[in-house]
Amino acid sequence: MNVRKSKELAGHAGPIYALFPGRSEGHVLTASGDKFIAEWNLDEGVASPFSVKLEEAVFSGYFHEEKQLLLAGTASGNLHVIDLQAKKELRNLAVHKKGVFAIIHIPQENWFIIGGGDGFISVWDDAQFELIRHFKVSDFKIRSLSLVDEQLAVTSGDGFIRIFDLPWLNEQNAINAHEGGAYCAVKHPNKPVLISGGKDAHLRFWHLDDFSEIRNIPAHNFGIYQIKFSPDGTKALSASRDKTLKLWNSEDFGLIERIERPKYPAHTHSINSILWLDNNQFVSAGDDRKIKVWNIDESLESRD
Template sequence: MIFSLDKIITGHAGAIYDTIVDDSGFLFTTSADKFIARWNLEKGEQEAFAIKLDHPAYSLALINEDKHLLIGSSRGNVHVIDLEQKQEIKNLAQHKTGVFSLCYNAKKSEFYATDAEGYFSVWSAEDFSLKLILPLNCGKIRSMTLADEGELLILSCQDGTTRILECNFYNEIVTLKSHRMGANVALVKDEVLYTGGKDAYIRLWDWKSEKLIKEVPAHNYAVYDLIDMGDTLVSASFDKTIKVWEPGTLEILQRIDAKSKGHTHTVNSLSKISSTEFISAGDDRKIKLWIKS
C-alpha cells in the first residue's frame, strides 16, 4: 500500500500555512499572500470564493456544520465568516499575537484559539462570546486536537510540553515533557497518544500513565503535522518530506520527497479527505492530492 500523487493544484502566490476540508469535499487554504481560498478538489480548481485580509492568517477551522469559517490572523484577530452569506459577521480581537491554532468542539458548542504568547481562549460557537481565557505561560501553542469524544483537548506547546485539558473547567490533567525543543502536533489513536516535535521525533505515549511507549527519529527536521488515515499515520516536516507510518510500531512504510513527486519546500499542513485520500501543502505554494493505490 502506497499513496500516489493524483493532482497538483496551484493558485496561491505565497507559502500555504493551513488547510481544512469540509464535509462536501471542498478545501480551504490560508497563505502568506493574505488570501483565504476555497478549492474544488474534484476539478482541481479554485472556487469563486476568496477572502483578502490585511495580514496573513495562520489557522483555519470550520464550525456549526460548516456554516462558519474561522480564520486566525497573524495579528491575533479571529475572523468569523458566514459561508452562505459570504461575508464576515464577527471579528474577535481578544488575542494580541498570531493565532496559530483553532479547534471546534461540536459536543460543547465551543471553539478554542491559541496564540504565540501561550494564551488559550474558549468561545461560544452560538453567539461568539468569550467564555474563558487562560495564560498558560508555555510559549507559542502551535496546535490543538480533541480526544475522548470532545471531553479532552490536547495542546502542543513551544516549551516542549504536550498538555491535556479536560473540557468542562479546562483544568490541566496531564503534562508530558514530550519534545525538548518544542511540541508541534499530537493525535490520539486507539487510546494512545502520538506527538511530533521540533526535535524531529514522533513519540508514542500511554498518556494516562504518562509513560513513553516508543519513539522514532522520524524526520531530519521538525515534524509539522500528523494525521490519522485509519490503517496508517502520515507526517509532514520542515525537511520537505511526507512519511507514511504503521501505527503502533511506527515502522516507516513510505517516504515522499521531491524525487517522488512530493514538495520542494517545507510541508506545513496535511488534511484528511477520506480513508484513502489526503491533501498536503507548504512553502512551495502547491496543494497536492494523494490517493491510496
Template sequence: MTKIQVTKLHTLTGHNDCIYALAEGFDPQFFYTGSGDGMVVEWDLLNPKDGKLIAKLPHSVYALEVDKEKKLLFIGHNFEGIHVIDLQENKEIWSLKITDQSIFDIKVYENEVFVATGDGVISIIDIKERSLKKHLKLSSKSARVMTIDKAKKQLAIGFSDHSVKIIDIVNYTPLHLLNGHSNSVFALAYSPTQDVLVSGGRDASLKFWNSNTYEQTNKVIAHMFAINYLSFREDGMFFITCSMDKSMKIWDANEHKLLKVIDKARHAGHGTSINKVLWSTFNQSIISISDDRSISIWKVDI
C-alpha cells in the same frame, strides 16, 4: 517497507505566499487553505483546478477550522483575531478581535472555539454568544497545535516550551503535563480508534502516549528536520507526517513502522518545507501544503 503506490494527482497554485493552514470542509469533498498572503481559498476535490476565494485578510493566516455541525469556517487572522464564514451563504457573519499575537491553531468543540496563540494563551470563545469566554495562560512560549479527544472530553496542546499539556475541556482544569520532546511541539493527534496520542515537533521525533494514563509508550526518530504536522486516516490504521525536510512519511499506526516516503526525488513532491497534511475522509486522498506556495493532492493505494 511495503509496496504502497503513491500517485500525484494534482498540483494546485494560486496563493502568492507560503501556505500554512489546511482544513477539511463540512462536506469533505471540499477543503480550505490559508497562507501568508492573507487569502483563504476553497478547493473541490472533484474539480480541484479552480479554487474559490473565500476571504482576503491584511495579515497572514496560520490556522483554519471548520465547525461541521454549524457549517462555519473559523479563520485565524494573525495579530487580530478570528473571522467566521457561513459556508452555506459564503459570507462573513462575525469576527472577534482577541489577540495581537500569531494564531497557530483553532479547534471547535460543541459550542466553543479554542484558539492557540503565540503568547502561550488558549482563548475560549462562545459561538452562540459570539464573545470571548476565557483566557487560559498555560505557558510563556507559543501554543502551537491542539487536538481533541471528544470521548474523554480532553484537549491536548503542544507548546514551544517542549511540553504537551492536557486539560479538561469542560471545566478547563489541567490534567497532565507531558515532557519528552527536546524542542517545540508542532504535530499532535489522537488516534480515531485507539487510546493513543501521537506528538511530533522540531526535534524530528514522534512520541506515542497512552491516552488513558499519558505514559509514553514509544519514541521514533522520524525525519531529518522538524515534523510540522500529522494526520490519521479515518480508520486509524495509518497516519502521515510532513516535515521541514520536504518529505512526507506514511506510518503503520499499530506498529509505528515507516511504510512509505513521499518526496521530490521519487514522487515530484514539494521543493520546500511541507507545513500541513490532511488525509481526506472524502476519497482517502492525501492533501499537502508547502512553503513552495503549492497544494498537492495524492492518491495512495495501501
C-alpha cells in the same frame, strides 16, 4: 502499496499554512501568507470562485458546515468570523497578541477554543462568540489543540504537551515532550496512546494511563508539523519541515513509504499541513505554495 501524485494545484502567492475541509465534498480550503483563504475543487483540479481576502497573513482556519461559518486566525492574533450565507463578517475578535495557530470546535460544549502565539487559550461560545475563558498556558506559542477522549491536549513552543479536563479546563498533566518545541499531538484511534511530534523531529508515544513514554521514533530530519490518521485508522501521515511526508502503518508504526524528491514529485519546501480525503487519498500543502493530491494504491507493492 504504492503512492502517486494525482493532482497539483497552484494559485497562492504566499506559503500555505493550513488545509481544512471545504464547503462541499471534493473541496478543500487553504489559509495562506498571501492574506487569502481560498477554496479548491479537487475533483476538477481547479480553484473555486470562492475566496476571502483579509488584511494580513492567515495562519489557521475552520469551516463549520452546520452554521456555515468560516473562522480565520491571523498573524496579529485576530479571529475573523465570517457568515458565508449572509456573505459578511460577523466578528473580528482581537484577544490574542500574536498569531492564531490553532482552532478547534468542541461540539459537546458548544465552544470554539483558540490557541495563540502569545501562549494564551481563549474559549468562545459558538453561537454569539462571547468570550467564556481566556488564560495563559505557556510563555511560548500554542502550536496545536486536539481532543484526547474527554480531555484537551495543548502543545506549545516550550516543548510541553499539557492535558486539560473538559469542561473545567483544569490542567491534569504536563508532559515535557520535545526539546525545542512540541508541534502536534493526536490520540491513536485504536489504542490508549497519544502520539506527538516536535522540533526534535521525533515521533513520541505516550500511554494515556500515566503519560509515560512508551516509544520514540526518530522519524524526520527537521520538525514534525502534523500527524493525521486515515478515517479508518489503519494508516497515519506525518508532515515535516524537511519537505517530506511519511506514510505509516498505524498498527505498529512501520514505515510504508517516504514521499520526497527525487523519488516523487513532492514538495520543495516545508510541508505545513495535511488532510485525509478518504482512506486512500490525502492532500498536502506548505511553503512552496503548492497543493498536492496523493492516491494510495493498496493493490501494488511498495516502490521500495
